[in-house]
Amino acid sequence: MARPTSLEIVSELVANVLVIEVxxxxxVEAGDTVVLLESMKMEIPMLAERAGTVTAIKVTVxxxxxxxxxxxxxx
Numbered sequence: 001m002a003r004p005t006s007l008e009i010v011s012e013l014v015a016n017v018l019v020i021e022v023x024x025x026x027x028v029e030a031g032d033t034v035v036l037l038e039s040m041k042m043e044i045p046m047l048a049e050r051a052g053t054v055t056a057i058k059v060t061v062x063x064x065x066x067x068x069x070x071x072x073x074x075x
Contacts, residue, residue: 006055007074009046011065015039020061022072026054035059035071046071 015037022034033045034054052074059071 007049007052008070009034009048009072009074011037011046011067011069011071013037013039013044014064014066015044017059017061017063017065017071018043020057020059022054022057024054024057028052028054028074037065048074050074 016039017035018038019036021036022028028034028048029051030048032048034048035046037044037046054072055075056073058073059065059069065071
């Protein structure tokens with residue numbers, strides 16, 4: 001059986017990392033919020049596109065991320 005490939009969850013805009021909702025090793029389901037971003041006083045949840053296990057968190061709270069920056073990696 002083929003192992004699913006990793007999925008990178010990326011920022012879709014320039015924003016501040018407000019909350020990291022997961023930790024490495026956590027299991028997430030499709031639609032779960034993994035990171036909460038803040039931009040222009042709006043909170044933007046970044047969601048898991050599919051179920052998986054968090055293998056890496058690439059940001060910390062307070063970071064400023066750019067469009068396309070990797071936030072979390074799922075396996």
